[in-house]
Amino acid sequence: MAENRKRFLQGNEACVEGAIYAGCTFYAGYPITPSTEVAEGMSVRLPAIGGKFIQMEDEIGGIAAAIGGSLAGLKSMTATSGPGLSLKQECIGYACLAEIPLVVVDVMRGGPSTGYPTGPSQSDIMQAKWGTHGDHPAISLTPSTVPEIFTETVRAFNLAEKYRTPVMVLYDEIVGHMREPITIPATGELEVIDRAKVTCKPEEYFPYDDRYLVAPLAPFGSGYRFHVTGLNHKQDGFPTNDSKMIEANNLRVMRKVEENAGDIWKNEEYMLDDAEIAVFTVGSTARSARFAVNEARKAGIKAGLLRPLTIWPFPDKTVKELSKKVRAIIVPEMNLGQMVLEVERCVAGGCETEGIHRVDGEPITPAQILDTIRKYK
Amino acid sequence: MSTAVTEKKQKASVPFDYNKYLRPNKLPHIWCPGCGHGIVLKAMLRAIHESGIPKELICMVSGIGCSSRTPGYVDFNTLHTLHGRAMAFATGVKFANPKMKVIVVTGDGDALAIGGNHFIHACRRNIDMTVLVFTNATYGMTGGQYSPTTPMNAIATTSRYGNIEPPFDTCEMAKASGATFVARGTAYHTIELEKTILEAIRHRGTSVVDIIDACPTYFGRANKYKSATHMMEAIEKDGTVNIRQAEKLPPEKLEGKMLRGILHRVEKPEYCDQYESLIIGKAAKK
Numbered sequence: 001m002a003e004n005r006k007r008f009l010q011g012n013e014a015c016v017e018g019a020i021y022a023g024c025t026f027y028a029g030y031p032i033t034p035s036t037e038v039a040e041g042m043s044v045r046l047p048a049i050g051g052k053f054i055q056m057e058d059e060i061g062g063i064a065a066a067i068g069g070s071l072a073g074l075k076s077m078t079a080t081s082g083p084g085l086s087l088k089q090e091c092i093g094y095a096c097l098a099e100i101p102l103v104v105v106d107v108m109r110g111g112p113s114t115g116y117p118t119g120p121s122q123s124d125i126m127q128a129k130w131g132t133h134g135d136h137p138a139i140s141l142t143p144s145t146v147p148e149i150f151t152e153t154v155r156a157f158n159l160a161e162k163y164r165t166p167v168m169v170l171y172d173e174i175v176g177h178m179r180e181p182i183t184i185p186a187t188g189e190l191e192v193i194d195r196a197k198v199t200c201k202p203e204e205y206f207p208y209d210d211r212y213l214v215a216p217l218a219p220f221g222s223g224y225r226f227h228v229t230g231l232n233h234k235q236d237g238f239p240t241n242d243s244k245m246i247e248a249n250n251l252r253v254m255r256k257v258e259e260n261a262g263d264i265w266k267n268e269e270y271m272l273d274d275a276e277i278a279v280f281t282v283g284s285t286a287r288s289a290r291f292a293v294n295e296a297r298k299a300g301i302k303a304g305l306l307r308p309l310t311i312w313p314f315p316d317k318t319v320k321e322l323s324k325k326v327r328a329i330i331v332p333e334m335n336l337g338q339m340v341l342e343v344e345r346c347v348a349g350g351c352e353t354e355g356i357h358r359v360d361g362e363p364i365t366p367a368q369i370l371d372t373i374r375k376y377k
Numbered sequence: 378m379s380t381a382v383t384e385k386k387q388k389a390s391v392p393f394d395y396n397k398y399l400r401p402n403k404l405p406h407i408w409c410p411g412c413g414h415g416i417v418l419k420a421m422l423r424a425i426h427e428s429g430i431p432k433e434l435i436c437m438v439s440g441i442g443c444s445s446r447t448p449g450y451v452d453f454n455t456l457h458t459l460h461g462r463a464m465a466f467a468t469g470v471k472f473a474n475p476k477m478k479v480i481v482v483t484g485d486g487d488a489l490a491i492g493g494n495h496f497i498h499a500c501r502r503n504i505d506m507t508v509l510v511f512t513n514a515t516y517g518m519t520g521g522q523y524s525p526t527t528p529m530n531a532i533a534t535t536s537r538y539g540n541i542e543p544p545f546d547t548c549e550m551a552k553a554s555g556a557t558f559v560a561r562g563t564a565y566h567t568i569e570l571e572k573t574i575l576e577a578i579r580h581r582g583t584s585v586v587d588i589i590d591a592c593p594t595y596f597g598r599a600n601k602y603k604s605a606t607h608m609m610e611a612i613e614k615d616g617t618v619n620i621r622q623a624e625k626l627p628p629e630k631l632e633g634k635m636l637r638g639i640l641h642r643v644e645k646p647e648y649c650d651q652y653e654s655l656i657i658g659k660a661a662k663k
Contacts, residue, residue: 026473047660052472052652057498061465064458064495068438068469071456072477076469094459220454220470221477223433227449229457238403238449 005184011176012079014146015105015169016041017184018153019077022192024103025051026069026076029062030084033117034173035107038079059087063104067091070100071228073219075157075194079105082124083114085131092166093132094230097253099208099217101160101195103153105169107176108283108334110361119361120173122283123335128168129312135250137257139264140168140312142282146180151190152309158193159264163256164214170311172334174284174363198224206235208249214256257313266309267318271297275304277376278326280319280343282311285332285364292369303373314342323350328376332356332364352376398422398432400452407446411593411605413564413613414444414511420567421509422451424574425480436477438467440487442518443592444511447482461492464499467506475649478578479506486516489525489545500554503582504648509574510547510585513592521595532599551585552641558584559641564591565613566637576639582647589613589635 009017015038019027027042039055046053052069056062062078070076080088085106095102108124110116124131128140139159143152153169160167196216198205207226209215215235218224231239232246240246257264271293272278279289286307296303306322306329308315319342323329328351331340340355347353356372358364399422408414425435435453439445441460448455454477458466463481471479488496488510499506515533516522523533523540526547530539551559558580562570570588577584591597591612593605602608620638623631 026469028469028472044660047652047656048663050657053656054468054472056465056468057494060462061468061495061498064462064465065469065472068456068466068471069473070469071466072470072473074473076473090459091462219474220436220456221434221474225432225452225454227455227457229449230459231457 005186007182007184008179009146009182010037010179011146011149011171012037012107013041014149014182015079015153016045018150019103019157020045020049021150021185021190022075022154022157023194024075024077024157025049026066026074027052027078028054028056028065028069028076029078029080030056030059032059032081032084034109034176035079035081035105038105038107042077059084060091063088063091063102066102067095067100070102071220073222075101075161077103077105079107081107081109081117082111082121082127085124085127089131093134093136095166096132096136097230097232098228099164099253100166101164101217102166103156103160103169104166105153108170108172110359116361118173120284120334120363121359121361122172122285122333123338123359124170125311125333125335125338128170135254137165137254138168138312139163139165139257139310140170142170142309142311144175144283144286144307146175146178147182148309149175150182150184154190154192155266158191161195162193162214163260164195164217165256172283207237208233208235210235210248210252213252213259261313264310264313265315265318267315268307268309270305270307272304272306272322274302276302276326277328277330277373278304278306278322279330279332279369279373280306280339281332282308282339285334288364288366289332289369291366292373295366295370296373301373301377311339314346316346319343319346320350323347326351328352328354330354330356330369330372330376332369334358334364393423393426395419395422398425398452400450403450406450408443409594411597412443413590413609414447416564416567417509417511417570417588417590418447418450420571421574423571424578427575428578430478430578434477436467436470436479437482438463438470438479439482440484440492442484442487442516443513444482444484445487461487461490462495463487464492464495464506464508468499468502468504471504471506472649472652475505475653480578481506481508483508483510485510485512485514485526485547486524489547489550497550497554500551500556500583500585502648503555503557503645505581506583507574507577507580508583508585510587511590512547512587513590513596514544515592515596517592517595521592521599531596533595534599547587548585548640555583556585556641557582557643557645558639560585560639561587561589561617561635561637563589563613563617563637565609569619569637573639580642582645589617
């Protein structure tokens with residue numbers, strides 16, 4: 001690592017640096033606002049370390065090539081925004097079922113449709129979980145600052161490689177385009193996880209070996225010849241119509257995330273110890289929320305902030321516990337109500353809940369949040 | 378000379394061991410009686426054998442459809458992807474590991490309709506991969522709908538009154554898109570097909586082989602061909618002419634016939650080579 005590790009970076013640039021730090025050597029994507037700087041940065045950084053960058057003909061080609069790159073053994077990534085994420089959804093489902101490690105960055109802009117390309121939004125929260133058809137595991141990380149985009153991108157690669165599944169880094173246009181000071185960690189300072197190596201003989205290798213929850217994945221071309229398909233398959237990777245096997249495999253794929261939620265969850269709790277009113281939010285909205293909580297405290301209101309850095313799997317237990325301690329949970333989000341539905345589900349009537357929603361392309365202000373906090377004083 | 382003749386005789390007398398390249402426990406295949414896909418598969422395996430490329434370094438990629446089931450039956454690194462996306466996945470594999478020989482097995486619907494964009498751009502990049510398009514003018518897997526190569530007026534389950542969409546010429550499109558090797562073969566001319574596929578595999582750059590391989594179950598029955606063999610003769614034998622023979626024939630004899638053989642072959646810089654020598658080189662100097 002370079003001597004001068006202190007930098008002043010844009011969020012999307014921090015994503016590039018995080019990916020390089022994590023060992024990403026393959027990027028395929030398609031330009032889309034407000035994520036384009038990720039592709040531009042990767043096109044400069046990857047060749048310099050002998051890595052591969054390719055701009056594909058469309059969004060689908062971008063993720064498809066990234067899956068191919070991952071199968072050939074390279075840590076792979078693609079980046080996009082809402083409309084592109086819609087196009088990539090079939091391939092995301094493929095990577096879930098075929099269990100291909102992959103990082104998908106989604107810099108959220110206003111929607112639906114082409115919407116407001118340069119305006120911030122948090123309207124892909126549910127798309128990140130439910131965008132592809134069929135039941136599937138989902139991991140999505142939600143950084144809120146430029147340094148966090150770096151660390152969460154590293155964590156996304158780690159989780160993708162560890163659990164052989166696509167992982168999304170989900171942040172809004174504000175965090176993607178803002179500039180902040182960042183100290184790039186020295187090599188070894190952050191944990192970097194590589195996918196498990198295959199040690200058995202080629203003739204004994206099963207790409208979906210059911211003795212494992214997460215079987216090791218051999219790279220194509222390494223002498224382990226196997227089959228990969230998006231059809232429901234057996235442990236040897238070949239398609240099956242056996243209903244018992246189909247169910248067992250579908251459940252195992254879900255269990256990879258369910259049983260490891262403790263390892264995947266990450267929350268920041270701010271002034272929650274004695275809080276009577278909690279704010280639950282992510283991304284740039286969490287920055288407004290922190291300001292509002294500080295202002296509320298100055299006014300003698302016991303407010304606090306629960307900020308998940310992992311939105312999927314949803315922090316069910318933490319929210320449920322919180323609902324036992326506070327009078328109300330306020331959920332500000334730049335959409336018409338997505339995270340608030342999950343909060344309501346976990347709270348199950350245990351405390352008051354209220355969403356603050358905005359879809360005009362403007363950020364949710366601290367004043368908006370503070371006004372709502374005051375209602376529950 | 379006598380040694381060469383003996384060797385040739387011996388070679389001919391020893392039957393080709395397809396099992397060396399097949400996954401016998403994954404057979405029987407799903408293809409219908411009378412379908413030419415099995416003939417094409419065998420020609421392809423003989424060509425791969427002749428190329429001498431080790432199995433470990435071959436990656437066979439497909440999309441969705443009847444022909445796209447081929448990778449499941451062969452003992453290579455095999456990747457059965459999504460409908461239309463084979464060439465985009467294949468681009469990723471090849472670019473990530475240029476040592477691999479990537480062969481895409483696809484159908485006309487997979488490659489030219491839903492995957493048309495990936496097809497033309499793979500050709501444009503001239504990335505080293507061999508694309509074998511099994512052209513049967515039908516969506517067989519879904520029950521016989523018309524495809525981008527279905528002839529005008531032909532009957533399909535979605536063109537009961539006759540097809541009004543003009544078909545693509547796969548080879549013209551590949552050539553116009555920048556593919557540096559373009560050829561056509563048929564399941565009927567199996568020896569010629571084997572040689573054509575071998576040349577395609579040996580070519581460095583994007584090589585496309587349009588393989589005319591009619592579907593007896595849907596296309597054949599709907600369009601009143603008496604039998605699979607009758608259809609094969611009418612479409613593949615009588616409906617095509619080798620490019621070398623075509624040079625000697627008057628234009629009226631070529632009307633309505635598709636040309637077979639190597640139709641286009643040029644040497645141009647290959648994508649992965651360009652990336653390695655130009656991009657990586659420049660980035661390293663910076």
